[in-house]
Amino acid sequence: xxxxxxxxxxxxxxxxxxxxxxxxxxxxxxxxxxxxxxxxxxxxxxxxxxxxxxxxxxxxxxxxxxxxxxxxxxxxxxxxxxxxxxxxxxxxxxxxxxxxxxxxxxxxxxxxxxxxxxxxxxxxxxxxxxxxxxxxxxxxxxxxxxxxxxxxxxxxxxxxxxxxxxxxxxxxxxxxxxxxxxxxxxxxxxxxxxxxxxxxxxxxxxxxxxxxxxxxxxxxxxxxxxxxxxxxxxxxxxxxxxxxxxxxxxxxxxxxxxxxxxxxxxxxxxxxxxxxxxxx
Amino acid sequence: xxxxxxxxxxxxxxxxxxxxxxxxxxxxxxxxxxxxxxxxxxxxxxxxxxxxxxxxxxxxxxxxxxxxxxxxxxxxxxx
Numbered sequence: 001x002x003x004x005x006x007x008x009x010x011x012x013x014x015x016x017x018x019x020x021x022x023x024x025x026x027x028x029x030x031x032x033x034x035x036x037x038x039x040x041x042x043x044x045x046x047x048x049x050x051x052x053x054x055x056x057x058x059x060x061x062x063x064x065x066x067x068x069x070x071x072x073x074x075x076x077x078x079x080x081x082x083x084x085x086x087x088x089x090x091x092x093x094x095x096x097x098x099x100x101x102x103x104x105x106x107x108x109x110x111x112x113x114x115x116x117x118x119x120x121x122x123x124x125x126x127x128x129x130x131x132x133x134x135x136x137x138x139x140x141x142x143x144x145x146x147x148x149x150x151x152x153x154x155x156x157x158x159x160x161x162x163x164x165x166x167x168x169x170x171x172x173x174x175x176x177x178x179x180x181x182x183x184x185x186x187x188x189x190x191x192x193x194x195x196x197x198x199x200x201x202x203x204x205x206x207x208x209x210x211x212x213x214x215x216x217x218x219x220x221x222x223x224x225x226x227x228x229x230x231x232x233x234x235x236x237x238x239x240x241x242x243x244x245x246x247x248x249x250x251x252x253x254x255x256x257x258x259x260x261x262x263x264x265x266x267x268x269x270x271x272x273x274x275x276x277x278x279x280x
Numbered sequence: 281x282x283x284x285x286x287x288x289x290x291x292x293x294x295x296x297x298x299x300x301x302x303x304x305x306x307x308x309x310x311x312x313x314x315x316x317x318x319x320x321x322x323x324x325x326x327x328x329x330x331x332x333x334x335x336x337x338x339x340x341x342x343x344x345x346x347x348x349x350x351x352x353x354x355x356x357x358x359x
Contacts, residue, residue, distance in 0.1 A: 088343075106304040136307055140314030147303050161298040162310070265304055269311045275344035276312065278319055280351060280358075 016064040023056030105261050106148070109134060112261075113150040116254045120234070120247070128153035129237035131213060134223075135165060135172055136230040136262050144172055144231065147262070156213045169202045172231040175220035180248060186216040187239035213237070219247045225259035229266065232258060281320065281330050283313055286338045309345075313337065316347045323356040330355060 030052060113132045117123075122130050131151030135144035143164035151157040167176050174181035188196055193214070197203040215235035219242060223229050232255045234247065285297045294313070298306055316335055324330055332353050338346040349356075 106302040109304070138307070138311050138314065140311050140318060145307050145310060147307060159303070161306075162294060265307065269308050272308055272312055272345050273315050276315075276346065278316055278347040278349070280349055280356070 015067050016060055019060050019063055020056075023052075023060065027052060027056070105265050108261055109148045109258065110150070112254055112257055113148050116250065117150050117152075119250055120242070122152055127237070128156070130241065131156040131235055133233045133235075134230060134258060134262075135233065136265070137167070137176075137228060138164070142167060147230070147265075158212055160212075169207075171201060171218035171220045171235075172233055173201065175222050175231050175233070176228070179222045181218065181220045182244045182248070184217045184239045184242075184244075186218075217241055219244070219251065221248070221251050221255050223255045223259045223262060225263035227263075229259055229262040281317055282334045283316075284334065284336050285309065286336060286340055288340065291336075309337070309339070312345050312347075316349075320349060320356060325355075328355050 030048065113134060117130070117132055120130070122128075128151065131149060131153065133149045134147045136147045137143075138145045141164055143166055145164065146159050149157055149159050165172060167173055171181055171183060174183075183200075186193060186196060194205055194208050197208045198205070213235060215237060216239035217236040219234040221232045223232055232251055234242070234251065236242065283294060285292050285294065287297060287300065292300070294309075297309065301309070316337065320333065320335070321330065333349055333351050333355065335347055335349045338348070
């Protein structure tokens with residue numbers, strides 16, 4: 001049994017070699033015909049042969065070039081297809097990793113807020129009067145979105161699921177503008193409280209009424225990692241619950257860690273937008 | 281604009297979806313929804329009423345979010 005190597009067929013030399021053989025055979029046939037008819041008819045077979053030879057050489061060169069191009073094209077196509085497959089595989093891995101990391105980020109953020117709450121001795125307060133909230137800045141809507149909230153008081157821990165918080169209102173708006181904001185001067189009766197919220201924070205009577213927590217103390221810190229990313233806010237019903245220097249000192253390292261996490265989350269969001277398609 | 285989200289083979293409104301996924305995932309979805317809204321609004325004339333436009337955001341696709349919209353009143357320019 002003869003072993004046939006398919007690589008021979010795929011070689012760029014096969015096709016032109018076959019063509020050359022064919023043309024040589026034609027020329028040889030032409031010469032035989034010439035020898036046979038020269039004595040009887042006055043036809044210049046020499047010139048015809050010369051033309052055939054030139055044509056054959058031209059065709060052979062042309063076909064050779066075509067063949068080279070074809071092989072090169074196949075090589076390039078194979079290379080591109082291979083690269084595309086690799087990119088697709090990598091993207092699928094990145095995508096599933098992003099989903100997992102999104103969940104990991106959530107767990108990490110929740111843990112950090114809980115730890116900060118414990119560090120600030122939230123648990124020692126029988127009245128459960130404090131809460132911590134992480135607001136993330138959402139570029140597409142130019143507003144804040146609550147990423148996580150922690151409080152021992154279940155009512156204060158509730159999140160208005162889809163609420164978008166304006167960047168220029170409330171204590172978060174102040175921190176967004178100044179970097180740090182501390183206010184413990186809200187221990188006021190209802191009328192004065194509402195007026196204070198309107199004058200200081202730009203919040204209307206309806207907005208104040210809709211608040212789930214009537215806080216008398218705000219400590220808010222802007223989080224950043226290369227860019228501004230959001231706000232870490234601590235509120236308390238008790239206006240003298242915390243001292244400004246101490247709470248700022250305790251919030252800062254947590255805010256830095258949160259900065260890394262939210263920055264990473266923004267990276268996932270950007271990836272999702274870059275890879276997305278919008279079709280009609 | 282009306283947004284519907286396809287998640288694990290079923291379709292949900294954003295309110296329904298918000299109780300099914302975590303806050304960080306909801307952040308990504310909301311950010312993407314805002315991005316789609318902005319992109320489509322740019323295709324319409326300013327102040328046009330885009331309430332007739334329905335957008336389906338497919339979260340199940342392995343290659344990232346995909347948004348498909350229907351524009352029955354032809355409010356959006358093709359380019």
